[in-house]
Amino acid sequence: MKHRSFFWFILPTLSAMILFIALPIVSVAIQSLYIEHEQVLVVTESCGPFGCNETTTVDTEASAALQEEQPLGRFNGLGTYTNRAHLAFAEVGAAWSASESMSDFFSRLLNLPFYWALAFTLTYTFVVTPFVLVLGLAIAVGVNNLPRIFKGPTIFVSLLPMIVTPLVGALILFWMVDGDGVIGATLQNIFNDPSLSLKANTSLVWVMLIVYGIWSSLPFSFIVFYAGLQTVPSDTMEAAQIDGATKWQRMIHVVVPHLMPLVVFISLIQLMDNFRVFEPIISFQAEAHARSLSWIIYNDLIAAGNPLYGSAGATSILTILGVAFLLMPVLIRTWRDFNRKST
Amino acid sequence: MATKAESRITPLSIFSVTFVILWVIIASFPFLWTAWGSFKVQGDFFSKADWTNAIFGVRTMVETGGTFTMNGYEGAWIQEEFWRAVLNTGIVVVFTVTISLTFGTLGGYALARSGYKYAFWILMAALVFRAMPHITLVSGYLLPFFEWNIWGILPTTIIVLVAINQPFTLWMLHSFFLNIPKDLDESAMVDGCTRFQAFRHVIIPVMWPGVITTGLFSFLLAYNDFTVTRMLLSQENETMIPKIQSFLGSTQVEGNVMFAVAAVVSATVPLIILIMFFQRQIVSGLTAGAVKG
Secondary structure (H helix, E strand, O other), rough: OOOHHHHHHHHHHHHHHHHHHHHHHHHHHHOEEOOOOOOOEEEEEEEEEEEEEEEEEOOOHHHHHHHHHOOOOOOOOHHHHHOOOOOOOOHHHHHHHHHHOHHHHHHHHOOOOOHHHHHHHHHHHHHHHHHHHHHHHHHHHHHHHOOHHHHHHHHHHHHHHHOOOOOHHHHHHHHHOOOOHHHHEEEHHHOOOOOOOOOOHHHHHHHHHHHHHHHHHHHHHHHHHHHOOOOOOOOHHHHHHHHOOOOHHHHHHHHHHHHHHHHHOOOEEEEHHHOOOOHHHHOOOOOOOOOOHHHHHHHHHHOOOOOHHHHHHHHHHHHHHHHHHHHHHHHHHHHHHHHHHHH | OOOOOOOOOHHHHHHHHHHHHHHHHHHHHHHHHHHHHHHOHHHHHOOOOOOHHHOOOOOHHHOOOOOOOOHHHHHHHHHOOOOHHHHHHHHHHHHHHHHHHHHHHHHHHHHOOOOOOOHHHHHHHHHHHHHHHHHHHHHHHHHHHHHHHHOHHHHHHHHHHHHHHHHHHHHHHHHHHHOOOOHHHHHHHHHHOOOOHHHHHHHHHOHHHHHHHHHHHHHHHHHHOOHHHHEEOOHHOOOHHHHHHHHHHHOOOOOOOHHHHHHHHHHHHHHHHHHHHHHHHHHHHHHHHHHHO
C-alpha cells in the first residue's frame, strides 16, 4: 500500500488514539508535577470593646482568581512522587532503619497507602491469573468430553460471568455474601456465629475479591482453551494411545504442550486486565480492607469539591510504569519475531 | 469419533463431568437467584431467618398480598427515573459502536495491507494503549475537559469511548483483514480502481462477519463501562452503570436496595439476549486473536 493512501486510511483511528490516549498520558505526566494551590489567607484584625482579635479567613475570591490564572496549580516538581501518599522514600527509609526483621519492615511498608494498594493489586493479579489458567483448562477438557447436545448450553451459561458488566456481576455476588444474603446467612448458620461477616475481615475480603476475579475471568480462558482443544492433532493423540499412554499422560504430554501458545496469550490478557482491577472494589464496598492502584486514583479524583489532580496524576504515572514493566517481556518477544520475519 | 474404549466410564471422566456441572451451577446460580429475588421485597431477598423465604416470598405475601411484586422495578424505573439512564446508555452505545467500527475498519484494513515497519509500530503502540488502565486516562481528561467546558455531555463520552475502543478494534479487524486474500482488492486495482474504490466495492461486501464480531465487543465495552461514564458524565446525562452505583449510595433506606436489584436485573437482560443470538460470534471473536497467534 502506498504511504499516501495508508495515511488517509489510518488517519481517523490514529488521531483518535493520539488525542484521547497518548495526549492524556502526557497531560497526566504534566499534572503530576503540580499540586493544588494553597488557599489565600487573609488576616483581619477586629477590635472590639474587649481588645483586638486576629482572625484568619480564606479569601475565596483571591483563591478562585489564582485557580483561574493557573488551573494546574503550583509547580511541585517530583515532590508529589516522593510524598507519603506515593513512593514515600523518607518513610520507607525510616521503616528500613527502624525495623528489626523483614516481616516487620513489610508490615510497616503496608501502612503506606501506595504500597498497600500495590500489594493488593499484585496479589490479585498473580493469584487470579494462574487459577484462571488451570481451572479454565479443566473446564475446557470437561466440556470437550460432553455429548454434543450439552456443549452449546454449557458454553452459553459459561459466558455469563464474563459478559455481564463487572460492576453488576460483582454486585450480584456481593448481595449473596451479605450477612443477610443467601450465602452469608447460610455460612452464619453453619458456623453458628451470627456476627460472622465476610465483609469485616481483611483477609476474607481479599479472598472474596479474588474469588470474584476468578469467577469473572474463567469463561475467557475456558473458551480459548476449548477452541484450542479442537485443533489438537488427532494423529499424535492416536500415536500416544497406541504407545500405551493413559488419558492423563496424553493430557500432560500432548495436549498441554500443544496449548502452550494459548497459555501465553491468556496470561498476557489476564495480566493487563487484572492489573487494573477496580469495579469489584466499588461493588463490594471493600475500600476499608482492599484498595487497588486504580481505586486510589479514582478516590483522588472524586475527592469532594477539591479533586487532587496532582496526586492522581502521580499514581497514574506509577501505574503506567507498572503496566509497561509487565508488558516488557511480550514486547521484546514480538520485536524479535518481527525482526526475524523481516530479515 | 469417540471409540468404545474412549467413552468408557472412568473415575477421571466422572470427575470431569462433576466438575463441569459444578461450574455451570457456580456460573448461573447467582443470576437466577438475583433475577428471582428481584420480584420479592427486601425482607425476603435479604432474609436473615430463613433463606427459603427468598424462594417462596413469605414476607412479600405479607407486605404486598402476592408472592411476586413489581415494587423494585417500579421504584427504579419510575420513581428514580432509571429509564433516562437506559436512554442515555442507548445513545452512547449506538454512536460508540458505529464510529469505532468505521474508524477501525479503515485503519485495520490499512494495517493489514501495509508491509512497512510503521504499520508494525502502530500495532505495538495499540497493544500498549490497550493495557492502559482506563482510570489513568480519565485522570488526564478531567482538567482539560473542564477548561474547554466539554465535561458532562454525551458527545465527549462517546468520542472518548471510541478512542479507548480503537486499540482492540484495530487488532481484531487487522487479523480479520489479513485473512481476506490480497488478490481480491489488488485485482480490482489492476482493473483501474483507486485504493478506496477497491475497498468500497470489493472489501466492504465481504467484511461483515468480522465487523459484526468486532462490533459485539465494542458494544460490550461501551455498555459495560463504568470508569469513563462515571467520571465524565454529569448527573442528568448519567448512563445505567453509574446510575446503579449511585443507587447504592442513596438506597440504604429500608426497601430501596430492591431498586438497585431491579436495576441490576434490567441491565443484565439485554446482555443475556445478546449472548443468545450471538454466542457463536462471541466465541469466535474471543479465540480469533489467540488461535492465529
